[in-house]
Amino acid sequence: MGRIRAGARRALVAVAATTAMVAGGAAVAPSASAATVVTPPLKDDTYVLSSYYGARCMPVRSASTFHLGQDLGAASGTDVRAVAKGKVVKAGAVRGFGQWVVIDHTLDGKKFSSLYAHVIDGDARVKVGQTVKKGQHIADVGSTGTSTSPHLHLEVWKGGYPSGTTVDPLKFLKYRGVDLTTRSIRNYTRSTPPSSCSYFTAGKVNLRTGPGTGYPVMRTLQSNVRISGTPGVAPGEWRQVTRNGRTGWVHRDYVSPSYTSQGSRYSLSTLNLRSKPSTSSKVVRSLPADAHLTMLRDLKGSWQRVRYGSTNGWVHARCISDTRDGAQVVRNASGATYSWVATSTLYLRQGATTSSAKVATLRRDDRVTHLATMSGGWIKVKVGSKTGYVASRYLTSDRP
Ligand SMILES: [Zn+2]
The missing domain is CATH 2.30.30.40 (SH3 Domains)
Structure with missing residues (x-):
């Protein structure tokens, strides 16, 4: 009888726990056994909590308007530890995150993944398929990929990466008895995102009625005009933005939080658009003189990546000009x-x-x-x- 009651009570606790997670992980007193399931990803007093999980303004051009993880600023080389036991499913280099490790876990009978990004040597300490223990040293803090200073970007995926959904890593850990806010050197203020963020167009771009090139063009926006967007809306490839009261969609590569010198250039003469930044690479398209080119971010040596119509390719920087031939030049x-x-x-x-x-x-x-x-x-x-x-x-x- 007593055993049955205890079992029923555990089941009720499990249901309550699931509800709390769905609701966003409201503070729930952890049980003693739950507290032993997870451990902090970095040793106590070695990190600051910098950027938090949630809606935000795009910090840099093309970035998301929703931070999917928690950033822990720490010295380069600080040990990164698995937050729970599990199996490594990603390790090594990846675009954007630089080097990363992803671990699948089963906690309370449910699948979760923890993701550690911008690390050094993502596949030096662990390999895909390997089983790791809670607290095992899996990588080192670095600043690889799209990152400006050494930090660990930690994500937690409920249902597993990448098919599940992200949850707030701080709430995920706190719910299981580990409160990072009391173990850090310092916590930056967690600010509520503004209702609207101010951006600039990074190049001449079409404002469309929907998130894709298949949607009609409402109007064409010039380079560096002021636009605004709502934090957290559309974390994918397209951004919903407003210009002079008209709301539409533009590709994220054309949305920048700051004024950008990138914009349009013109070909000086007939010119080959190449697949790689080299004269020995394949010609993807030949350009007429005075072709209108949209500057892309990539620059390699004296080669510039540009877009012509819908084709992307490389041109030598000396073959393009700031100004168009014609009325003025x-x-x-x-x-x-x-x-x-x-x-x-x-x-x-x-x-x-x-x-x-x-x-x-x-x-x-x-x-x-x-x-x-x-x-x-x-x-x-x-x-x-x-x-x-x-x-x-x-x-x-x-x-x-
Ligand atoms: Zn981050």
Whole structure:
């Protein structure tokens, strides 16, 4: 009788536990046995809790608007330990996370996975298929992949990685008796995300009615225009953004939290778009002169990855220009671009604003050599020995 009651009580506790997890892991007093199931991923007092699980503004271009894990900032080389016993299912290099280890666990009869990213030597200490003990040293803290400083990015997947869903690692561990917030050196403030985040378009991009290139274009947005988005909405490839009251979708690669110099370039002449950053690689497409190219993030040596229409490829940086041939610019054989002053008087200024100091007064028909295209219609130019900024609308390609 007594044994049956005890069993029934355990079953009830298990049901309550499951409910709590679904509800987001509300604080539940852990049982003594549950406390022995997990262990912290890093030794006590070796880490700070920095970025938390949950909705956020995109921290860098293309990033998600939902942080799927908990970041533990720690010195490079700090031992990373398995939070529970289990079996290694991923180990080694992976795009984005750099080096990682993923471990499958069975806890309370349910499948979970723990994921450790940006580590050093993801497959040096453990191999896929290997069984690990709770607390076993599986990797070292590093800053591999998309990371700016050494930290452990810890994810917990209920139902297993990658088919299950992520849960808050802090709640997952706390529920099982390990409270990382009391074992860390310091906890950064956990801030509530704003209702709207401010971003910029990173290149000229179509605002579409849905998350995919198959959806109609509502309007085309220019490079570096201000857009906004809601944290946590659409963690996939597309971002829902609003521009001047109109809400639509753009690809995440075109959403940046900061103003970006990347945008459009133009081919100087007919040009080969190549599969790799080398003249010996395959030609994926031949470009006409003055082709409009969208700058992609990848840069290798003097090669730039660009998009033309729907085709991506590499071009040599010397074969592309900031400005388009046509109304304002003339280009000589070596690729330099220049134009002439179209107004009777034009001030050459120290900065790209009308309030910055005058460097020189230019006259109609003065020739200016283009150095760089700035934002807001300004161009950095050289006139004789002087360098400064002028508004491009006062320039012409019509030789006097
Ligand atoms: Zn992270």
